[in-house]
Amino acid sequence: MVTIDLSQVSVREGNEQIRAAGAAGHDIEVLNPDARHHIGVGLIHPVKVTVRGSAGYFCAGLSDKANFIVERNVGWGLGDNMYNGSVVVGGNAGAIAGVAIRGAEIVVKGNVGSRAGQVMKKGTLLCAGNANFMAGYMMYGGRIIILGDSGERLGEDMSGGEIFLGGPLNSLGSDAMLTDTEQAEIDDIRAFLDRYEIPFKGSFQKVVNAGKKLRYGTSETPVRSIPFFTFSGQSDYWNQKVQEDVYIKSQIGRYRVRGYGGARAVPHLTDIAFRKDITAASIGDDPVGDVEMKTLIGGLHGAKPLTLTMPVMIAPMSYGALSRSAKQAIAIASGMAGIAENTGEGGMSDAQRDAAKQLIFQMLGGRLGWNIHDMNRADGLEIYISQGAKPGFGGQLMAKKVTKELAEIRGIPAGIDLRSPSRHPDILGADDLVIKIEELREATGYRLPVSVKLGAGRIRDDIKIAVKDGFDFVELDGMQGSTGAGGAEVMEYVGIPTLSAICEAERALASIGRRQDIEIVLMGGIRDGVDAVKGLALGADAIALGTSAIIAGGCIACMQCHVGQCVTGIATQDPEHEKRYKAKVEAQHIYTFLESVRWQIAAITKALGHKDVKQLSRDDLVALTPEAAEITGLPYEPDRRNVDLFQAAG
Amino acid sequence: MCGIAGILFKHMDIDRDTGKALIDMLDGCQHRGPDSTGFALYGDDHPGQIKMRFYVGTGNEAGDAIGRLREVFAEQGAELVEDEQIGSAYRAVVKFSGDLQKFSYAVEHAAKVMSIGESLEIVKDIGTAHDVDDGYDIHHFRGTHGLGHVRLATESDVKPEAGHPFWATGFSDVAIVHNGQITNYWKMRRRLERRGFEFVTDNDSELIAVYLADKMSQGIPLKEALRTSIDDMDGTFSFLVSTKDEIGYAKDHLAAKPMIMFENDDLIAIASEEVSLNRLFPGKALDTREPPPGSYNTWSRST
Numbered sequence: 030m031v032t033i034d035l036s037q038v039s040v041r042e043g044n045e046q047i048r049a050a051g052a053a054g055h056d057i058e059v060l061n062p063d064a065r066h067h068i069g070v071g072l073i074h075p076v077k078v079t080v081r082g083s084a085g086y087f088c089a090g091l092s093d094k095a096n097f098i099v100e101r102n103v104g105w106g107l108g109d110n111m112y113n114g115s116v117v118v119g120g121n122a123g124a125i126a127g128v129a130i131r132g133a134e135i136v137v138k139g140n141v142g143s144r145a146g147q148v149m150k151k152g153t154l155l156c157a158g159n160a161n162f163m164a165g166y167m168m169y170g171g172r173i174i175i176l177g178d179s180g181e182r183l184g185e186d187m188s189g190g191e192i193f194l195g196g197p198l199n200s201l202g203s204d205a206m207l208t209d210t211e212q213a214e215i216d217d218i219r220a221f222l223d224r225y226e227i228p229f230k231g232s233f234q235k236v237v238n239a240g241k242k243l244r245y246g247t248s249e250t251p252v253r254s255i256p257f258f259t260f261s262g263q264s265d266y267w268n269q270k271v272q273e274d275v276y277i278k279s280q281i282g283r284y285r286v287r288g289y290g291g292a293r294a295v296p297h298l299t300d301i302a303f304r305k306d307i308t309a310a311s312i313g314d315d316p317v318g319d320v321e322m323k324t325l326i327g328g329l330h331g332a333k334p335l336t337l338t339m340p341v342m343i344a345p346m347s348y349g350a351l352s353r354s355a356k357q358a359i360a361i362a363s364g365m366a367g368i369a370e371n372t373g374e375g376g377m378s379d380a381q382r383d384a385a386k387q388l389i390f391q392m393l394g395g396r397l398g399w400n401i402h403d404m405n406r407a408d409g410l411e412i413y414i415s416q417g418a419k420p421g422f423g424g425q426l427m428a429k430k431v432t433k434e435l436a437e438i439r440g441i442p443a444g445i446d447l448r449s450p451s452r453h454p455d456i457l458g459a460d461d462l463v464i465k466i467e468e469l470r471e472a473t474g475y476r477l478p479v480s481v482k483l484g485a486g487r488i489r490d491d492i493k494i495a496v497k498d499g500f501d502f503v504e505l506d507g508m509q510g511s512t513g514a515g516g517a518e519v520m521e522y523v524g525i526p527t528l529s530a531i532c533e534a535e536r537a538l539a540s541i542g543r544r545q546d547i548e549i550v551l552m553g554g555i556r557d558g559v560d561a562v563k564g565l566a567l568g569a570d571a572i573a574l575g576t577s578a579i580i581a582g583g584c585i586a587c588m589q590c591h592v593g594q595c596v597t598g599i600a601t602q603d604p605e606h607e608k609r610y611k612a613k614v615e616a617q618h619i620y621t622f623l624e625s626v627r628w629q630i631a632a633i634t635k636a637l638g639h640k641d642v643k644q645l646s647r648d649d650l651v652a653l654t655p656e657a658a659e660i661t662g663l664p665y666e667p668d669r670r671n672v673d674l675f676q677a678a679g
Numbered sequence: 680m681c682g683i684a685g686i687l688f689k690h691m692d693i694d695r696d697t698g699k700a701l702i703d704m705l706d707g708c709q710h711r712g713p714d715s716t717g718f719a720l721y722g723d724d725h726p727g728q729i730k731m732r733f734y735v736g737t738g739n740e741a742g743d744a745i746g747r748l749r750e751v752f753a754e755q756g757a758e759l760v761e762d763e764q765i766g767s768a769y770r771a772v773v774k775f776s777g778d779l780q781k782f783s784y785a786v787e788h789a790a791k792v793m794s795i796g797e798s799l800e801i802v803k804d805i806g807t808a809h810d811v812d813d814g815y816d817i818h819h820f821r822g823t824h825g826l827g828h829v830r831l832a833t834e835s836d837v838k839p840e841a842g843h844p845f846w847a848t849g850f851s852d853v854a855i856v857h858n859g860q861i862t863n864y865w866k867m868r869r870r871l872e873r874r875g876f877e878f879v880t881d882n883d884s885e886l887i888a889v890y891l892a893d894k895m896s897q898g899i900p901l902k903e904a905l906r907t908s909i910d911d912m913d914g915t916f917s918f919l920v921s922t923k924d925e926i927g928y929a930k931d932h933l934a935a936k937p938m939i940m941f942e943n944d945d946l947i948a949i950a951s952e953e954v955s956l957n958r959l960f961p962g963k964a965l966d967t968r969e970p971p972p973g974s975y976n977t978w979s980r981s982t
Binding site for chain 1: 933934965
């Protein structure tokens with residue numbers, strides 16, 4: 030038995046000692062916890078931890094196999110994301126007890142706060158006292174047992190799993206319904222109660238998903254898709270695209286869903302230009318050899334930074350929206366190019382991990398695929414708040430795409446219509462966020478950079494919160510960013526342009542004198558090395574490419590990513606379609622494209638008179654339109670609209 | 680974007696370590712808001728006298744503001760008993776028996792008022808609980824009850840006057856600390872402005888304070904005003920309010936903002952996180968309660 034006294038050591042030191050003791054197979058006793066946060070997070074060994082008092086937020090979070098006993102109360106997020114193992118709490122638990130658990134047994138002898146078991150996947154959460162507002166909110170699987178009052182809106186928007194209620198039902202949540210219990214289920218609950226020595230002789234009611242909200246009433250009429258250039262064209266008012274929209278809406282009676290990014294013309298990087306003429310002579314024979322492009326991202330607060338051979342990353346795209354083969358191709362190409370790949374929502378596959386030399390692991394509100402073991406093998410951790418294509422919205426993945434393998438990696442039952450929440454269970458403000466970031470750092474021993482993905486909206490406030498809460502870098506995504514599925518009008522009209530996003534972010538950070546405390550990775554409609562250099566000159570430390578990478582890897586831009594029948598095998602989970610995708614061949618194409626980006630970045634940087642991409646600045650740029658000048662504050666030089674960059678360079 | 684704390688010692692004894700207790704509680708949840716820290720403290724009172732605290736800045740700016748304030752005191756018939764400049768604040772005790780609401784609007788035009796009351800004094804500034812204590816000597820403060828707040832700011836300058844607690848502009852001894860946001864702020868504010876109330880910030884916490892103080896000035900008990908506030912305010916909020924003799928809380932129906940409380944025969948303490956409450960009793964596991972969504976309550980010194 031190892032004893033750790035938290036009145037003598039910090040939680041960080043305490044957790045290091047807990048993990049070391051766990052690895053050595055020793056049981057652990059924690060004295061004077063005094064409701065401190067993050068006790069025991071990241072423990073992955075089958076030992077017993079006894080907390081002599083009350084614990085704070087995320088007690089036993091991101092752990093596996095260990096058995097915790099907390100003598101009195103716990104704060105928010107008890108057993109967050111816990112795999113196997115157990116926690117027994119003698120007193121009350123705060124909000125979101127058992128959030129996102131993936132197999133653990135969580136027992137609270139007193140009451141639980143609101144949203145108990147939110148987005149849980151598997152395992153059992155038992156509340157021997159009263160539950161509170163929206164217990165079982167958006168749960169995907171597993172079992173909640175409540176012996177006291179249900180609280181209001183029990184089972185709100187649950188997709189899967191079961192809730193057994195021994196006390197009075199206050200009210201049912203949206204899309205939840207009562208159903209009959211089976212004797213075997215009740216016998217199993219009795220055995221569970223006996224095992225944890227909880228006396229209860231009453232009967233149970235059972236609540237499950239009612240299945241009324243998961244599907245659209247009418248699906249979209251299949252039509253031959255309009256090519257992107259027509260689609261985005263500034264043609265006649267009642268153009269082909271508008272007519273098609275009206276026709277389809279006349280059939281389905283709702284907004285349309287599609288893949289890809291916004292097509293509406295908004296001020297963009299094309300509306301700014303380089304101040305200097307770029308000539309073949311100014312580029313020289315070997316710009317890549319002449320220009321320093323190595324970029325470190327994420328090391329500002331002591332973590333091991335990502336080491337990029339050029340200031341470029343792959344934008345987060347999920348296995349789920351994209352096929353396993355497409356993700357594998359991108360990962361291979363990123364490794365060949367010496368840049369970082371990103372898992373997006375939905376978890377990390379072995380193929381992707383093995384192929385990508387540097388991999389950022391993204392955490393979304395549904396905690397789909399999120400777990401301590403993949404965190405430990407990631408090179409960076411990222412908290413997704415929103416994305417440029419559809420800021421503020423969650424996603425839906427229809428049952429057709431939720432295959433057995435995909436369900437397993439996301440920790441959900443196969444074949445359910447999957448809701449991705451638009452917000453996190455435990456991030457309801459900057460104040461909660463700071464505790465969440467700390468949890469991720471504690472669980473992984475402060476080794477990894479922690480970033481935030483922000484869809485550009487209220488950037489002036491959001492970026493200040495990001496820096497004050499201590500993120501290492503921000504992935505800033507403008508409204509030209511793409512998505513696998515989103516409401517058509519949302520993609521066109523919600524969010525702010527990438528150009529505005531970077532300028533507002535720079536101004537906001539300058540106004541509080543904190544620019545040096547965070548790094549910015551800019552994305553959202555960045556197509557090539559020319560756009561990349563403009564983004565860097567506007568202040569970004571690196572840029573990220575999503576859509577251009579998948580086009581390089583075979584995407585035909587049909588915008589039907591959401592349907593799941595992608596003919597190229599990129600945006601599908603159908604094995605017949607995926608078979609068409611040759612990951613190794615496409616990886617080579619993506620890599621070749623990335624090398625073209627590298628050459629362009631080097632060539633332009635050199636032609637602008639710099640030896641290092643870090644020397645790029647706003648002084649290298651002018652604005653071509655009044656709108657772009659207003660947004661960026663760059664000098665307005667309409668005469669340069671007619672200078673063709675490549676002609677001049679050729 | 681913040682953490683809140685409140686404590687009330689139940690017995691009539693005025694001589695309690697209120698300042699030190701609040702420093703400990705706020706230090707426990709400083710991670711929730713590193714930019715600024717504030718205290719609403721209730722000490723002894725003298726009949727006929729009111730205590731006033733202003734934000735005046737430093738140097739000439741402060742001198743000018745203090746000069747203007749002294750003129751307004753004279754114009755409004757307030758007799759200065761004592762005054763001092765502490766940090767960027769100016770504290771004055773005056774004898775005054777007129778219309779307090781009118782008087783407070785008049786002094787507001789001379790300098791930023793932080794608090795006015797017979798026993799209330801609000802101290803708030805940039806920095807942590809210990810920073811503010813270093814500047815304003817909070818830990819020696821003896822009193823009956825008080826509130827505290829730590830804040831993460833998103834505006835360009837972290838201004839001391841934008842920190843919490845907020846005084847209910849125009850109403851003696853009413854203070855509030857709030858975690859969350861009121862989404863029908865402008866609608867509620869216009870409703871109150873039409874009835875002649877003035878607002879000195881665009882902060883939703885000031886709105887809650889004035890809303891409650893207005894109800895109380897109509898003879899409605901604090902507890903009842905808290906009940907109606909939950910239905911009248913939209914948004915996510917957990918807030919604490921204090922008057923000369925009472926402390927109370929309200930929590931919205933969505934329960935998105937944390938709050939936890941501990942009560943024994945001697946005191947009631949409420950905070951965003953249990954770690955703050957545990958600071959008052961190191962090494963002891965407390966029998967705490969989390970208030971349910973949509974709930975409210977008050978405690979007063981005399982019970």
